[in-house]
Amino acid sequence: MKKIYIRLLLWLFVVSAGMVSCIHDDTTGFVNEIxxxxxxxxxxEGVNEEGKKAYAEFMMPVHFEAEVNHSENEVVYEWKVGYVNEWKDGKPVMDSLYLVSEKPVLEHSFNRVGEFLVRLRVSDGFSSAFYYMMVEIKAGMERGLLVLSSDDAGKGRLSFCSVLEDANELLKAKKEDFDWEVWSRINPDYELVDALDMSLMDFGKYKNSVFVISKFNRCVYELEPNTLLVLRKIDLTLLVSELNIQPVALSPCRDELVVLSENGIVVGSQLTSNGLMSDAWGAKMKGTKMYQAVIWNDNDKVTQSMPVVAEDEKLVCYTNLLGKASLDSGTDFEGRRIVNFLIVGNTNLKKSLLVVSQSKNDPGKVWVTNYVSGIEALWNMEVIFGHESGEEKWSDKSYELSAPLTLTEESDMLYNTKYSNSIFYNSGNSIYRWRHGSDISEVELVTSVPGEITCMAQSPDEEYLYVGTYDPAATGLKGSVYIYKTENLQLVNSFVGVADKPLKLFYKDTK
Known part of the structure; x- marks a missing residue:
């Protein structure tokens, strides 16, 4: 029996070898190559030239068609999509992909704002091929230049110039690209009156949300990041009802909101689903000017801010760490008037608080004070003021000016790390540049603009200045925005008549 099996196997081997030899013979003739x-x-529509990125509007159908090389065999299509929850190490993190179509052309409406990964798989029974592309679903307000303004009657306005990918698109944008009816169009049920300030939350659960205050309504409006739709109206009278809070400025502080009232009271608390419900440290701070100090900003766009408040001859910084409510400058500025202040420094590890003050008796005498601190000091506020640490961590230089100081309390001060550590500030219709560390008398007038400068901001890469101006003699909308290159203050773009009197502007991005 064993011999029969062996002979059978040998016979099968010979037959197989013969078949192979027939297939690989040297005969010539017509051969079908698959x-x-x-x-x-x-x-x-909306797909870029490379075919790897597309933009579409929320709940609007997309029409994607694939160009496929294949034989005459029937091709099976499989379109799958997945919502990107976050990015880690340059890769998308998402839930599982789900099937949306098995047709050659994808017709699909995305029901969520954000980024989706689209995967196309085609097969013909012999092989398969895959194709991946990112689709960003926009609601129209994800990124761009946002301007808060107000007319002579106190009616507020939001103007917005949307861009697809980055701030550099603003350099080629036109006036017609501005939507200057954002608030009235999107939020017709909310009247925006005496809207004196707005801020972008940069940390925590409400990151990228826009907050706008209304002095008249004594409230804060929270706007959805992608649509600028009012999510809720936060009543500030619930915080400290007996103090008659009328907000004029606000600043984020980690996951808290800080509000400066017209009467000088500073209130705020952690932002929750129930709004701002605590006044635990509100009555401890008073001031006339509040500054949002950015103390940390790394490559992953994790930003940390804290409010610094000036009250005549004292500075107060708020921190909710180490059980401390706030720390102040003590008697460092006794006999002086604090003019303006900002955080300066090239890196996160070397920041300092710079303060310009002026003698109350002699306006020509000016001091420039630097509280030199590392990031650890700015985090816990232990040594931001020299008298807190017991060490001389600060410098205090006095100057006798031959001409009036151009810097004012109303000036926006911006620190730029790109070009010789410049400090830009505005006064009247002029922009001034002051090299950090140089004599304050060496401030130079770099350019003048049409109208009065009412607010300034920098582009995310600090390459450009966004300047808001107001011309009361103009007809129609009296507010404009000019963009200057910070390297040489060359004008690169202008948007004339796109707002009322600009009060605050910044570039926003939901990424």
């Missing part, structure tokens, strides 16, 4: 299955590109 082309390799491949996806060349995906095309459609």
């Amino acid at each position: 082309p390799e299955l491949s996806i060349v590109k995906v095309k459609g």
Whole structure:
């Protein structure tokens, strides 16, 4: 029996070898070559030239069509999508992909704002090919230049110039690209009156949300990051009802909101789903000017801010760490008037608080004070003021000016690390540059603009200045925005008549 099996196996081997030899013989003739299955590109409205990125509007159908190389065999299509929750190490993190179509052309409406990964798989029974692309679903207000303004009657306005990918698109934008009816169009049920300030939350659960205060309504409006739709109206009278809070400025502080009232009281608490419900440290701070000090900003766009408040001859910083409510400058500025202040420094590890003050008796005498601190000091506020640490961590230089000081309390001060550590500030219709560390008398007038400068901000890469101006003699909308290159203050773009009197402007991005 064993011999029979062996002979049978040998016979099968010989037959197989013969078949192989027939297949690989040297005969010539017509041979059908099956082309390799491949996806060349995906095309459609909103798809970029490379076919790897597309933009579409929320709940509006997309039309994507794939260019596929294949034989005459039937091709099966499989379109899957997945919502990107976050990015880690340059890779998207998402829930599982789900099937949305098995047709050659994808017709699909995305029901969520954000980024989706789209995967196309095609197969013809012999092989398969895959194609990946990112689709960003926009509600229209994800990124761009946002301007808060007010007319002579106190009616507020939001103007917005949207961009697709980055702030550099503003350099080629036109006036017609501005939507200057954002608030009235999106939030018709909310009247925006005496809206004196707005801020972008940079930390925590409410990161990227826009907050706008209304002095008249004594409230804070929280706006959804992608649509600028009012999510809720936070009543500030619930905080300290007996203090008659009328907000004029606000600043984020980690996951808290800080509000400066017209009567000088500073209130605020952690932002919760129930609004601002605590006044635990509100009555401890008073001031006339509040500054949002950015003390940390790393490559992952994790930003940490804290409010610094000036009250005549004292500075107060708030911290909710180490059980401390706030720390102040003590008697460092006794006999002086604090003019303006800001955080300066090239890196996160070397920051300092710079303060310009002026003698109450002699306006020509000016001091420049630097509280030199590392990031640890700015975090816990232990040594930001020299008298807190017991060490001389600060410098205090006096100057006798031959001309009036151009810097005022109303000036916006911006620290720029790109070009010789410059400090830019505005006064009247002029922009001044002051090299950090130089004599304050060496401030130079770098350019003048049409109208009065009412607010300034920097582009995310600090390459450009966004300047808001107001011309009371103009017809129609009297507010404009000019963009200057910080390297040489060359004007690169202008948007004339896109707002009322600008009060605050900044570039916002939900990424």
